[in-house]
Amino acid sequence: MPILLRTSTAPSLTCIPLLLTAIGLASPARAASPSEADHLGDLPVVLSATRLAQVQSDAPGAVSIIDRAMISASGARNLNELFRLVPGFQVGMHTGNKPLVGYHGLSDEAPRRMLVQVDGRSVYSPYFTAGVEWNQIGVDIDDIERIEVFRGSNSATYGSNAFLGVANIITRAPAETLGTRVRYRAGDGGVNDIGLRVGRQLGDVAMRLSVARNFDHGFAGLNDWRKTELATLHTQWAADSDNSIEFQAGWTHSNLGTGKEDNPTDPERRSQTTTSFGLIHWHHAPAPGEELSVSYYHQEENGRDNFDLLVPVTSRQSGLPFAVQLPLRFDYDFHVIRDDLEVQRITTLAPSLRAVVGAGMRVDRITAPLRFNTSDSIRNAVNHAFGTLEWRASPRWLFNVGAMIEDNSLTGRSFAPRASANYHVSDSQTWRISVNRSHRNPVAFEQKSSMIFSTSAPVSTPIGTLPAGTPISQTFRPSPGVRAERITTYELGYRAELRPLHASLDARVFLEQARDLIEMNIEPSTIGLLRRNNNRYFANSGEADIRGLELAATWRPATDTWLQLNHTELRIDGPTISAADAARRPSGWVEYTAPRHSTTLFGAWRFAPRWQISAAKHWIGFMSWYQDADHKVPMYRQLDVRLAHRLPPALARGELAITASNIDGPEETYAPGTSVWGSRVFGSLSLEL
Template identity: 25%
Template sequence: MAVSGLSYHYRSRLKQLWVAFVFVSCCCSPFSLPLPATATETAVEGAAAAPDQALPDLSLEQLLQVRLFSPARKSQTLSDVTSAVFVINQEDIRRSGATTLPDLLRMVPGVQVASIDGNTWAVSIRGFNGTFANKLLVLIDGRSVYTPLYGGVYWDVQDLVLEDIDRIEVIRGSGSTMWGGNAVNGVISIITKDARDTAGALVTGLAGSRERGTAALRYGSGIGDSSSYRLYLKYLNRGESAAAGTPAVSDDQEMTRGGFRIDSVPHNDLHLTVQGDFYGGSAGKAFTMPTLTRPYSVTLPQTAELYGANLLTRADWLQGPSSRFSLQLYYDRTDRDNALVSEARDTLDLDLQHNLQVARIHEITWGAGYRFLHDRVDGTRNLFLLDPPSRSQHLLNLFLQDEITLVPETLRLVAGSKLEYTEFTGWGVQPSARLLWTPTRGYSVWGAVTRSTRTPSRGEQDARRGIQTVPPTPTVPLPTVVIATGNRQLDPESLISYEIGFRADLTDTFAADLSSFYNQYRGIIAPRQGAPFRDGSQITLPLNLANLNDYDSSGVELALQWQPAAWWKLKGGYSFIEFSGAGADNSLANRATPAHQGTLRSQVNLGRDIDLDLWARYAGRNSYPLLTGSVQIPAYLTMDLRLAWRALPGLELSLVGQNLLEERHLESVSDLSVARHQVERTVYGKAAWAF
């Protein structure tokens, strides 16, 4: 239920060796657990899932038959997917040692994850990463968690109980035809467990060198014969990260969140879900503000107050063997208050979908959606202002996709389009065509051509932000204040994407997933210098946003899994990306995007009750362009280690060391602050007791 008045306040390398890792690859989507019956999938179809079947007991052939939902907004096996998809399953989550969603996403080839400070991350797919990354759609149980203020995600408040996540489906490449305008470069869909799969109690706790203390409590049970529920409460207290050669600015975080989920299956043709969450807390932030006196800027530590709530309801029902409807409604309230801006936002979203099979060769998915957004954004004079400070928006969308069987069990064509309407850009069309060839069981080749658009964000249209002050000179005796200004005449950015992929069981113990792409971006929004003018005791230099840049990118992403023994599994990943076009080497497109990335995970079972997990990661050097100049980000190689012991039935104790190969390293910087936070070597212990 909506909780708008809730408020809390808390005080609170070996580097070059890894170039040889190129094309030594990865762990891919085939390796996910079978789905429990969820509101969007098998429960409605009346299929009996096997949520407790252990991953090591599944053959690679079985793994390729697990069912996904996000790529086509319907239940389908991985072997039928015409997209580059990676699934982070429950085993991956448990054995990763990660404590945050961004850290989990580091295992996906083609996904860029960089820590900006202790509670802020830059996350993107296939480039355009940074503080304001805006070409990625993130969903939690079908609820969009992006903010229209800049078109990105506030990762600091997406702090789920990781044990409650069933899987994370990551679509690399455009998902706009099915999911809309923000899904230009990909979709991350986080799907939590059905309430029926979380019966009983779970208590977890962890503490360490930076983790001051995190605890979670979950309880689930049944309601009669057809319904189940769960309740959870989580507390997080995380300390500061390291800051080198810059002002020491606190970036600690303290947060409390809770929520519930109810799933009901009154009969095999109907599945009802009601769920909600609330959170409240604080996070340390830093903002560098331009001033008119020496030293012409000041970096201020601030405490951001963060709170919000959401309520989601969903109904899935079968009208017959070939017809299924889904209706989802959610409300989301977000409040953030810091030195730069105070943002309050209400979102109401309604989504209707119909899956229909016609004449045995057509599988049609169509639907419509409506979203209402209302915000109030109060900025800081001369630093950040929106005009008008309050605004309401109405968004409409229609989508239709037809999957046509050309040759049974061998050749399929998928064609569709999304129509999206906003008051400021009008109607936009985002079509796609995809082809899937399955020459033999266990092998598939797919290709796709897609057009996507991204609607300019509220900030790009209405914001006025102070960037820096240029000190006086003999020729310009007054300080010059650089101001970035929004533009209501911006057109949507566009992308035409060409993709091809291959996935297969190569042997009984070895599977591969390879995808490549060529992207053409047009009308990318960037600042253009206007004419300076005198404004009292200062010179104002405006930077006006416009559709200025065109870029192309190409790349390859490889994923492999090898199980050399029943007790040992290797999962790895490699990705390469390259941008071209005028100024691409120092562009927003290339920002915080290493040309080469690699990941390798080793999962060893030392007997029935002891796990030893190693996770090595490499990111090549890159740069982060700011208006004040580019910051060079060195390449880094790091490794995590996890040792876990199941001391008693239901009780697991683990010790995790993160970033062990070096004391600290820089991953990214902020557009809002000169503070340079680094990722440190840390250790923590964790206990998880299920009963």
């Protein structure tokens, strides 16, 4: 069966002509595919760079692959941890249940400049300030086949959210996970995880049901415990040799500890988030090099975090001649509905010419009264059309051009082009040059936020009664003039596949010019009893020039034995601004938002028929998550080690493993003194029945 590629985007009836046009433009030419099998050989094929199946040396940018063997050997419990294994990424923990993942800096406590997909379903959440809610991705780590990471901007293929990179999480086909598998994991920090997977083949239908629960206590001294539960159903029906239909459904529920001890407006409490989705994907492949696919998914997300407090206000704070206790309702509840439809056509126009075209439409409806100061839903519709043309001009030269047009109801129309040329010096060495323009549309919160806290009941005072609903304080005001961010990327790449040595080398030098970056600024408030001097709003006040070098060298003589070295040199230059401006806006500190030097050494060794040892060592330079220079995270080192034993078949089919994470000492990955991540040791047992 052909490899499926599913991507996301979005609905409004105005986009239906685009869908029909995309199908018509890619008429079912039956030209035979060029001798691609000879060209690809036994090299890994990636799907995420252009939506066409390509070897890494043909992609218009650098692509890293984390396969199933690497995921297992890493000992990772959570998806975010795996991005430590990719050059150029920054991974931190704001608290024990709030992961942070960024690429090339420009991040804060809610990184939002990278797109993450699961089987083509976008898990980018353009609702509030965060781009990816890592606790709500809704895929069990044991069900992942591989993760493809496109290192760099790629709006030409995936739209506005692919501003600094794209991660496509591809799960295993249900037919490859038949039988029953159970997993149990326990250890330090209250780690207590269980998982169950059941796979069945019913005629032409393969199906997999996975359920899991992960629990831990978080960091010592913080109310940041986490319990995440999920259930997913994945089915594939091979209707005939040309057609297949895939259905997925999932549910994820997270209970998280949040708040701070002795904080009058942010007390310790529990928050809850529930995400559910259903996806259907039809794939039609009538001939080699010819594919038509249609996908649709519906997703709902509900958040529950509300509480009542009596907040003491002094006369100095309010300007009134007396102190008062104000009853306030803190209601951060939200409800989000997303509908997403996309059609895509891959065709072979000539023996040396391939194309992919498509269009889609997405609608998000967001209800969050406190965040937007309205009980009405905020609606955001995005329509898009895209196309990519790949021309193999000769055995040495490969050219790729692509573009996407988006129409966003919040920000209007945008255009994202890309062009690249790959020169194959030999069968084992390739040079690549590419340039692209990408953008990131503001999320609804960045443009329409209006957070005003009001009294939840009448308040008697010496000068009269304050009625319920009296505005007390404003913390965010709307920013209707916010525009899309822009980034132009220039890249020179080199890739060597030294197959006789079982080795590969990938190098990339780049310049990324980001303009109109959306930043949080502050000003005095004009609304409410408490006149604050730090009311927040968003503006296109930032810019950055990001330049650097990424190296990835791998020696892999066997699937379960390898040594991989990643190194990144990164420099970020921000605008030249005055000290007064620097105190008001963060763009003067963008240079600190990624470490200048970072190195990872990751290896595994199958030293006996049923034994494997693996280790990852990270050297990370100092950085700051969009904070001032006084809050830079110091450089740190991290060592993770895992020892695994495949059980003897006579005893049981399964694996027993022990993982020691961060065993070389506690580290601070977000801000000094706010959260300390210590060592953690846990064991796991998995059995296949």
